Every structure is written in C-alpha cells, then in structure tokens.
Amino acid sequence: MNVRRAACLCLLGLLAGAPASASEDADRARQALEKGEIRPLDEILRAAREAVPGDVVSVDLKRDDGRWRYKLRILGADGKRRTVKVDARSAKVLDDDDDD
Amino acid sequence: MKRNSLRLRLGLAAAALIALALVLAGIGLTVILDQVLDARTADALDRTAKLIAGRVSLAPDGSPTLSREPPDPRFATPYGGLYWQVEAGSHVLRSRSLWDRSLDVGAGAKPPATIDTTGPDGGRLIAVVQPLTIGPQGAETELRVIVAEDRRNLAASRTTFLRLLVPALVALFVVLTLAMALFVRRALAPFRVLQTDLLAVHAGTRTRLPEHFPDEVRPLVADLNRLLDVQERALIRARDAAADMAHGLKTPLAVLDALARRTDTADPTLSAEIAEQARAMGGQVERALARARIAASGDLRRRSCRVAPVAERLVATMRRLPEGDSLDWAVSVPEALAYPGEEGELMEVLGNLLDNARKWAHRRVRVTGQTESGPQSLAVEDDGPGMSAAAIAGIGRGQRWDETRPGTGFGIAIARDVAEAAGAQLDFGRSELGGLRAELTWPGR
Numbered sequence: 001m002n003v004r005r006a007a008c009l010c011l012l013g014l015l016a017g018a019p020a021s022a023s024e025d026a027d028r029a030r031q032a033l034e035k036g037e038i039r040p041l042d043e044i045l046r047a048a049r050e051a052v053p054g055d056v057v058s059v060d061l062k063r064d065d066g067r068w069r070y071k072l073r074i075l076g077a078d079g080k081r082r083t084v085k086v087d088a089r090s091a092k093v094l095d096d097d098d099d100d
Numbered sequence: 101m102k103r104n105s106l107r108l109r110l111g112l113a114a115a116a117l118i119a120l121a122l123v124l125a126g127i128g129l130t131v132i133l134d135q136v137l138d139a140r141t142a143d144a145l146d147r148t149a150k151l152i153a154g155r156v157s158l159a160p161d162g163s164p165t166l167s168r169e170p171p172d173p174r175f176a177t178p179y180g181g182l183y184w185q186v187e188a189g190s191h192v193l194r195s196r197s198l199w200d201r202s203l204d205v206g207a208g209a210k211p212p213a214t215i216d217t218t219g220p221d222g223g224r225l226i227a228v229v230q231p232l233t234i235g236p237q238g239a240e241t242e243l244r245v246i247v248a249e250d251r252r253n254l255a256a257s258r259t260t261f262l263r264l265l266v267p268a269l270v271a272l273f274v275v276l277t278l279a280m281a282l283f284v285r286r287a288l289a290p291f292r293v294l295q296t297d298l299l300a301v302h303a304g305t306r307t308r309l310p311e312h313f314p315d316e317v318r319p320l321v322a323d324l325n326r327l328l329d330v331q332e333r334a335l336i337r338a339r340d341a342a343a344d345m346a347h348g349l350k351t352p353l354a355v356l357d358a359l360a361r362r363t364d365t366a367d368p369t370l371s372a373e374i375a376e377q378a379r380a381m382g383g384q385v386e387r388a389l390a391r392a393r394i395a396a397s398g399d400l401r402r403r404s405c406r407v408a409p410v411a412e413r414l415v416a417t418m419r420r421l422p423e424g425d426s427l428d429w430a431v432s433v434p435e436a437l438a439y440p441g442e443e444g445e446l447m448e449v450l451g452n453l454l455d456n457a458r459k460w461a462h463r464r465v466r467v468t469g470q471t472e473s474g475p476q477s478l479a480v481e482d483d484g485p486g487m488s489a490a491a492i493a494g495i496g497r498g499q500r501w502d503e504t505r506p507g508t509g510f511g512i513a514i515a516r517d518v519a520e521a522a523g524a525q526l527d528f529g530r531s532e533l534g535g536l537r538a539e540l541t542w543p544g545r
Contacts, residue, residue, distance in 0.1 A: 057154025073154045079231035080240075081153060 029061050038068045038088035048072045048084045051093040057081070061088065069094070107288050114280035115273075122269045122276075133261050137254045141226055142214040145247040148172075148184065149230035152245050156186055156193075158234065163191035164243060170195075179221045181250040188243045203246050205229055217248065224251040290317045301328070342392035346385045353378050353385065383510035390448060390514045391521075405443040407450075407478055408433040411467050414447065414454050418465075424458045433469035437476060440542050441522030449526070452515035453480040453538045460484030464533055471544075479539040481531035492528045512538075 032038045038061075045056060048070075058073035068088035075081050085094040148170050155167045164186045174180035180197035194202055201220035205227055219225040227248035235241045290313050300306040308325045311318065360374035411433045418424040439446045457465045461482035470477045515538075519526045524542035531537035 055150055057150045075150055075153050075230075075232070078233070080233040 025061055032061075032068060032088070039091040041070075043091045044070050044072075044086050044088065047091045047093055048074065048086055052076070052082050052084050054082070106291075107284055110284045110288075111277075111281050114284065115277045118273055118276045118280065122273050126265060126269050129265060130258075130262070133258060137257055138214075138226065141249055141254060142228055145214075145226070145228035145249060146230070149228050149245045149247045152184055152186065152247070153230055153232045156232065156234065156243065156245070158188065158241055161191075162188060162241070164188045164193045166193065179219075181219075181253055183219070183225070183246075183248045185246045186243060187246070188241060203227065203248055205246055219248070219250055225249065226251055226254070290314050294321065307332075339392040342388050346389045346392070349381065349385050353382050356381075387510050387514050387517065391517055404438045404440050405446055406435070407437040407439050407446065407469055408435050410439075410443060410446050410450060411469075411478075414451055415467065418454050418458050421455075421458060426463075427458065427461055428464045429467075430464065431467045433467060433478065434471045437469040437471040437478065439478070439522070439540075440524065441518075445518050445522055448518045449515045449524075449540065450478070450480070452511035453540075456480075456511055456538070457482040457484070457536070460535060462535075466531075466533060474544055475541045476544050477539055477541040479537055481533050481537045482535040483531070483533040484535035486530055486534070486536045487528060 029038065029041070033040060041059070048056065052074045054074040054076040056072050057075045058071075060071040062069050062071060070086040070088050072084045072086065073081055074084055086092065087094055151170055152166065156164050157167065159165050166186070169175060170184065172182055174182035175184060175195040175197050177197055178199035182195075183198050183203060184195045185198065185203045186193040192202065198220055203217065203225075205215055205217050213229045215227050215229065217225045217227050225248040227246055230245040230247075232243040232245055233240050234243060294309070294313070294317065297306065297309045301309065308328055309321050311321065311325075313321050356378040357375060360371045360378060363374075364371040411431050415429045415431050419427075419429060454465070454467070457480050461484045464483045466479075466481045468479050468481075470479075516526045519540055522542070524540050527539050527541070529537045529539070
C-alpha cells in the first residue's frame with residue numbers, strides 16, 4: 001500500500017512538475033486550503049480511493065457555483081478509468097460515475 | 101616458504117576459496133543489479149503510462165488525444181530512447197521520439213505487462229503495456245497505452261556499476277587474503293614454537309619440551325616428552341648393562357691370562373692359544389665399553405664439536421708416545437670443520453686412527469680436513485705398509501687383524517662403530533704417501 005501511495009505521490013509530483021498552468025492550479029489549491037475553504041488533498045484522495053479502488057492518474061480542482069470540487073481520474077486494476085468528483089470542503093464523494 | 105609448508109598450502113587454499121566466493125558474489129550482484137534495474141525501469145515506465153492514461157481523451161472521430169504530453173525531453177527527440185504510443189482501435193497516437201516508426205508489441209500482452217520489443221533504431225526496448233477503458237457506461241472505448249525505454253540506457257548504469265564493483269571486489273580479495281594469511285600464521289604459531297623448542301632439544305640446551313601448548317598440540321608434545329624420557333631411560337639401562345658385563349668379564353679375563361702364563365713352561369702352545377683368545381675377548385670387551393660410552397649420543401640431541409683443537413691435542417699426545425716422537429706429523433685442518441658428535445666421540449675415533457698410523461708409519465703421518473660445500477671429511481694418512489682389501493673388509497666384522505703389533509687390534513673397529521653412531525662414515529684406501537688412508541666423511545649442513 002505504501003509503495004502504491006508513494007507511486008501516487010510521484011505521479012502527483014509529475015503533475016506538479018508540468019508546465020506553468022499546472023502550478024497555477026497548485027497555487028490556487030494552496031491558497032484555498034490556507035483560507036480553510038478546502039480539505040487537504042490526502043483526505044480527498046483517501047475518500048476517493050475508498051469509493052473507487054485504483055491509482056489516481058489525474059487531479060483537477062475546479063470552482064463551480066462558488067463551491068470547490070475535485071475531479072479525480074482513477075485507473076482500476078482492470079484498466080477501467082473512472083472519474084470521481086469530490087466536494088473539496090467536506091471531502092465527500094459526490095459521484096463516481098464512469099469516465100466522461 | 102617451502103612448497104611443502106602447511107602455511108603456504110592453507111594460505112593458497114584460503115585465497116582460492118575467497119576468490120571463488122567473491123567471483124560468485126560478483127555474479128550474484130550483477131544478476132541482482134539487472135533485476136533491480138529492470139524493476140526500476142518498469143516502475144518508471146508504469147508511472148508514465150498511468151500519467152498518460154490520466155490525460156488521454158477521445159476526439160469526436162475516435163482518435164486519442166493528450167491534454168498534455170509527458171514532460172521528459174527524450175519523448176520529443178526523434179529516436180530519443182524513450183517512447184510512448186496510445187492505441188484506440190485503428191487510431192494511434194505516438195510520441196515524437198518514435199518519428200517514422202511505431203511500437204509493435206502484439207495484441208496478446210496481458211495487463212499490466214512488461215515485455216521486450218524492438219526499438220525504432222533496432223535497439224532492444226523494455227516496454228510496459230497499460231490497457232485502458234474510457235468513456236461513459238455503455239459507450240466505452242478500449243485503449244492501450246505503451247511506454248518503452250531503450251535498454252542501452254540501462255546498460256550504461258550497469259557499466260557504471262561494474263566499473264565500481266570489480267575494483268571493490270579486488271580490494272576485498274586483497275584485504276580478506278591478508279587477513280586469512282595473518283589468521284593462518286596465528287593458528288600455526290604453536291608449531292613454530294615447537295620447532296624452536298625441538299631445535300633447543302637437538303642442541304642439547306633443553307632435555308624436554310615445555311608443556312605450555314594449546315590443547316590441540318599438547319598431546320603431541322606430551323608424547324614427544326614421554327619418548328624422550330623412555331629413550332633416555334633405555335639408553336642408561338643399556339649402557340649400564342654393557343658396562344656391567346664388560347667390567348664383569350675383565351676379572352675372569354685377567355685370571356685366564358694369569359693361568360695361561362702359569363702353564364707357559366708346561367705347554368707353551370696351549371698357553372699361547374689361551375692368551376690369544378683372552379686377548380681377543382679383551383678386545384671385544386673394550387669395544388662393548390666404547391659402544392656403551394657413545395650410546396648416549398644416539399638420541400634426539402644433535403651435537404657438534406670443532407675438529408682442529410682435538411686434532412692438535414691428540415697429535416701432541418702422539419708425539420710423546422713411543423715411535424711417535426720420531427715421526428713427522430703434519431696437521432692441516434680448517435678451523436671451521438665441525439664433527440657431528442661430542443668431543444669425546446671424536447677423540448675416540450681420531451685417537452684410534454692416529455694411534456694406528458703411529459704404529460704403522462715409517463716416517464710421516466698427515467691429518468687433513470675438508471670443509472667445502474657438500475660432504476665434510478677428515479683424513480689420516482701414513483706412509484706405512486697399508487692394508488689389503490680383505491683386511492679392510494675384516495674391520496667391519498670386528499676381526500682382529502694386526503697381530504704383529506701390540507694392542508687389542510680393535511681400535512679401528514671401535515673407531516668405525518663410534519663414527520657410524522654419529523652419522524659419519526669411515527673408509528679406508530691407499531694413501532698417496534704410500535700407506536693407509538683412513539677417511540671420515542659426514543654430510544655437510
């Protein structure tokens with residue numbers, strides 16, 4: 001599990017290391033967390049992984065109607081990619097429907 | 101170190117075993133390194149495949165698109181060594197590095213698979229295949245993400261590792277072999293001490309070996325000491341027995357001699373015969389006594405004495421004896437010449453030889469020594485009549501042969517006994533002076 005988690009964090013590292021736009025959303029997330037508007041990402045990931053097991057391959061934070069929402073893409077062991085939306089303030093899984 | 105040395109043999113065996121162990125360790129480490137490199141590479145490729153899987157989406161025409169390409173610059177360099185490819189049915193999206201080629205891994209690869217394939221420039225690739233299903237329920241699309249790396253990148257890491265490993269193993273070999281050499285030296289130390297103590301016993305400075313040896317060597321030392329003791333006791337007993345017998349016979353012989361003289365007038369032939377036999381027996385008694393005297397030297401102890409002073413002293417004595425004063429005595433013995441026995445033994449041997457020469461020489465007696473490399477020798481020559489071959493052969497059997505001169509006639513036989521007990525050889529031949537040449541030879545050291 002730890003290896004998985006480490007791989008996951010590395011993956012996130014890769015995401016963060018991507019071009020300028022990627023670090024812009026990281027800045028947004030940091031500011032939102034500092035203001036107390038969202039929960040930390042590890043809680044979000046834990047909740048998402050409980051709902052849908054697999055590797056988180058994409059993380060996206062969006063502000064929708066004044067609410068912060070995480071959109072995660074999780075790759076299951078069967079190769080199926082699912083999109084999981086999580087309420088960033090409560091860390092509650094909103095829906096885990098299939099990939100868009 | 102001699103070829104037969106236990107230390108050399110143990111050291112060589114240890115070195116061979118250490119070398120074998122280190123070679124095996126080197127092979128094992130290389131195998132492990134290959135596995136680790138493969139696993140690490142596959143892990144990195146797997147992560148890139150998942151990154152791509154997270155970013156891939158389908159265009160309206162069903163062709164895959166990436167929102168952002170993976171960041172490694174090798175993906176953007178033609179034949180850069182790092183490649184990805186996304187397959188969605190007949191639509192295929194490839195990294196720029198693949199340039200004019202594509203990755204071909206076959207359809208049968210089971211997820212998640214690590215396989216070997218051929219790269220665009222002919223090099224071997226290690227590839228990870230990640231199957232992917234995207235799209236809403238009921239309208240799913242099967243995709244395949246392939247990420248591959250050229251094995252030559254791994255070979256570079258392997259070369260670096262080997263370049264460090266080989267000198268490290270060689271250094272380890274040197275250190276371990278030196279440690280083993282020290283260990284063997286330490287382990288065999290009691291035998292070196294034993295050797296020194298045995299030399300002391302040989303030299304006569306010590307009668308027994310000390311008992312302070314390790315448990316493994318102590319039984320040997322104890323047995324050696326017991327042997328030394330037994331031998332000493334046996335020698336004393338034999339010497340005492342021989343001496344007792346010789347002394348016991350002397351009186352009856354004297355009586356016999358007296359009886360012979362008393363019957364001299366009545367029956368001269370019988371009297372002469374009895375006297376003759378009594379004298380022969382007396383000679384044997386002398387010989388037995390001489391043997392008993394030298395018996396003590398037959399043990400482990402190896403003594404030696406310088407020849408020149410003994411020769412000088414004996415010749416000086418001979419000059420004072422009848423028939424000795426008129427002779428021309430020439431002594432030329434090197435100072436370094438050493439006889440392998442006690443001084444008393446040498447006096448017994450040389451004294452007999454000189455006395456014999458004194459009795460037979462006309463004018464000259466010559467004593468010469470030889471101390472060059474090889475056998476050492478000491479010769480006594482005279483210009484007398486010499487001996488026949490038959491007479492020389494008779495000495496060995498203890499035969500009395502010089503019946504024309506006074507004495508027991510056993511001097512030469514005794515000299516030979518004593519010389520042989522010390523490991524020297526006594527030979528007779530014709531001297532260039534015209535008479536007998538008696539030569540003592542013994543191995544050089």
